[in-house]
Amino acid sequence: MSLDTPKFSDLDALYDEENALVATLMYEDPALFDEEMEKIFKTTWVWVAHESEFPDKGSFKLSQVGQEPVIVVRDRKGKIHCMVNRCRHRAATVCEVKKGKTSSFQCPYHGWGYALDGSLRAVPYPEQYGDDFDKSQHGLLKLRTEAYNGMVFASFNEEIEPLEDFLGPQVRRYIDLFMKQGGGFPVKVLGEHQFAVPMNWKVQLENTTDAYHFPVVHKSFMQTLDGATEDMFDFLDKGVGYVEDLGNGHSVMTMIPELMDLDENLDAPIPDRFAELAQELRDEGYPEEQVKKIVRAVSGAGFNLNLFPNVSFSLAFFRVLTPIAVDRTDIRHIAIGMDGGPAAANQARLRLHEHFQGPMGFGSPDDAEVWERVQRGTRGGDSLPILVNRGLVDEEPGEAGPRGHISAETGMRAAYKMWKRMMSQ
Amino acid sequence: MTEMSKIDSRALLADVTEFIWAEGAMLDAKDYDAWLDLWTGDGLYILPIGEGEDYANQLNLCYDNAKMRRDRIGRFQRGFSISSAPPADTVRTLSRFRIEAAGGDLIEVSCAEHLIEDKFGRQRTWAGNAFYTLKVADDGFKLHRKIVRLLNSDGMLNSFSYLF
Numbered sequence: 001m002s003l004d005t006p007k008f009s010d011l012d013a014l015y016d017e018e019n020a021l022v023a024t025l026m027y028e029d030p031a032l033f034d035e036e037m038e039k040i041f042k043t044t045w046v047w048v049a050h051e052s053e054f055p056d057k058g059s060f061k062l063s064q065v066g067q068e069p070v071i072v073v074r075d076r077k078g079k080i081h082c083m084v085n086r087c088r089h090r091a092a093t094v095c096e097v098k099k100g101k102t103s104s105f106q107c108p109y110h111g112w113g114y115a116l117d118g119s120l121r122a123v124p125y126p127e128q129y130g131d132d133f134d135k136s137q138h139g140l141l142k143l144r145t146e147a148y149n150g151m152v153f154a155s156f157n158e159e160i161e162p163l164e165d166f167l168g169p170q171v172r173r174y175i176d177l178f179m180k181q182g183g184g185f186p187v188k189v190l191g192e193h194q195f196a197v198p199m200n201w202k203v204q205l206e207n208t209t210d211a212y213h214f215p216v217v218h219k220s221f222m223q224t225l226d227g228a229t230e231d232m233f234d235f236l237d238k239g240v241g242y243v244e245d246l247g248n249g250h251s252v253m254t255m256i257p258e259l260m261d262l263d264e265n266l267d268a269p270i271p272d273r274f275a276e277l278a279q280e281l282r283d284e285g286y287p288e289e290q291v292k293k294i295v296r297a298v299s300g301a302g303f304n305l306n307l308f309p310n311v312s313f314s315l316a317f318f319r320v321l322t323p324i325a326v327d328r329t330d331i332r333h334i335a336i337g338m339d340g341g342p343a344a345a346n347q348a349r350l351r352l353h354e355h356f357q358g359p360m361g362f363g364s365p366d367d368a369e370v371w372e373r374v375q376r377g378t379r380g381g382d383s384l385p386i387l388v389n390r391g392l393v394d395e396e397p398g399e400a401g402p403r404g405h406i407s408a409e410t411g412m413r414a415a416y417k418m419w420k421r422m423m424s425q
Numbered sequence: 426m427t428e429m430s431k432i433d434s435r436a437l438l439a440d441v442t443e444f445i446w447a448e449g450a451m452l453d454a455k456d457y458d459a460w461l462d463l464w465t466g467d468g469l470y471i472l473p474i475g476e477g478e479d480y481a482n483q484l485n486l487c488y489d490n491a492k493m494r495r496d497r498i499g500r501f502q503r504g505f506s507i508s509s510a511p512p513a514d515t516v517r518t519l520s521r522f523r524i525e526a527a528g529g530d531l532i533e534v535s536c537a538e539h540l541i542e543d544k545f546g547r548q549r550t551w552a553g554n555a556f557y558t559l560k561v562a563d564d565g566f567k568l569h570r571k572i573v574r575l576l577n578s579d580g581m582l583n584s585f586s587y588l589f
């Protein structure tokens with residue numbers, strides 16, 4: 001590497017905000033990655049779970065905050081806790097079951113027992129620790145944990161602003177709109193696709209707000225759609241929609257205007273592709289009004305809401321990234337449906353999810369391929385910048401921040417602006 | 426299911442093994458048109474996630490009826506999918522064949538599948554249990570149901586540009 005390689009103290013060289021240029025080093029440097037884990041993932045709110053993944057008292061789910069393994073759990077009173085999955089004695093993980101239900105966590109090594117809220121309850125043969133051993137100082141390491149509309153976030157930063165403030169009113173409004181795809185039922189996680197991609201996590205962060213790639217990368221998916229659906233996904237040619245910076249690194253990309261608010265346009269005719277489903281629901285006895293609401297909800301919301309740093313509400317599913325190493329990121333595509341809703345509607349949602357998402361979807365493998373190609377490409381041309389300046393020329397003020405063309409890189413600029421703010425702390 | 430004599434079952438095992446090996450060779454050779462012809466019209470090709478067996482009501486890696494199989498193959502063949510143009514090369518080994526049940530015109534067979542893929546100079550290894558329901562036809566067998574359970578189906582995978 002040349003001597004004029006940007007140093008981390010020179011954040012302007014890593015992200016040139018005015019010209020919207022990202023340095024190649026941003027995807028390549030392991031030391032920078034370590035610093036990101038400290039200054040971003042250990043400092044901000046990180047998405048860890050959806051409440052439906054651990055619905056009952058005593059239900060839990062393993063998750064990650066940056067590189068740290070955590071347990072998200074509901075205690076006996078239903079309160080949600082998130083704590084590091086590491087015994088306070090000599091560090092063994094206290095749980096290796098991905099999801100389940102329990103009354104406590106017992107370390108397998110020497111048997112220390114922890115309550116659902118992480119407090120240390122039992123130490124076998126405690127005499128050798130003496131009388132002043134203070135159990136209350138040896139609970140599992142807790143994170144701050146807050147939820148908004150079912151989405152659970154955790155933070156290592158005790159001083160951080162409340163989750164609702166971090167999200168802000170615009171993001172909260174979009175989350176509420178997104179959750180309308182429960183079709184009158186609570187939103188429930190139905191399963192997830194998981195795949196690792198040899199890429200830096202920011203390549204994924206960019207992609208969730210990138211409409212520009214859609215007609216190119218997803219042509220082969222589009223070719224398997226009926227005409228009306230293909231038309232719906234043709235947002236780039238139509239030039240409808242926009243990308244808007246919502247502050248704190250968050251952004252929204254509106255792609256299908258008629259699906260922005262699923263409670264509106266309920267009188268619109270049911271699309272042909274859902275005619276069979278609608279009939280099935282009628283046959284099950286659902287009144288026409290509810291049939292329309294459910295069917296409309298099945299296709300998902302008309303936008304991607306991207307939250308910095310690790311979760312995106314993407315049309316009809318949640319997309320979660322976990323940074324593993326400078327050149328490896330784990331991706332989860334979480335399928336959602338209607339809790340207590342008609343099985344036929346949830347089946348339709350599952351089949352739509354399988355159609356595009358995951359290791360065998362008609363969309364995700366092509367995404368994964370181009371993300372990897374970015375990581376492979378950045379091995380060459382150290383000195384060349386990565387351009388995220390698309391749409392700067394015709395950006396206008398939106399409701400919350402700059403608003404650009406549907407294919408603009410406005411959302412990436414929002415994320416990199418936040419990246420820089422956090423890295424300069 | 427009817428009892429089979431030892432000799433019958435040995436002959437049958439040889440026949441189904443030959444059929445499944447031929448199918449595996451088609452998939453490695455990406456001879457997909459021939460593969461599509463192996464199926465019954467209402468056949469299902471499924472790669473589940475985890476242990477569940479209620480495939481219709483759970484999230485799978487794929488849950489393909491005839492139309493989805495055709496679309497999937499079309500996507501592989503048309504050249505617009507960057508992940509499958511070119512796809513990874515594969516070599517698979519199918520072994521430990523067992524006839525689980527046989528009755529009427531249906532035969533249930535299970536076997537072990539090991540597959541190695543190669544792309545970008547990198548090899549990845551996958552292992553799974555494969556379950557076939559074959560339908561006896563005039564000219565041999567048809568695939569009626571094929572379920573491949575990857576050992577790590579509920580873990581972190583990579584994307585697949587081929588079939589198991």
Ligand code: FES
Pocket residue numbers: 087088089090091092107108109110111112
């Ligand atoms: S490491 Fe957990 S009890 Fe010893």
Ligand SMILES: [Fe+2]
Pocket residue numbers: 213214217218363367
């Ligand atoms: Fe994509």
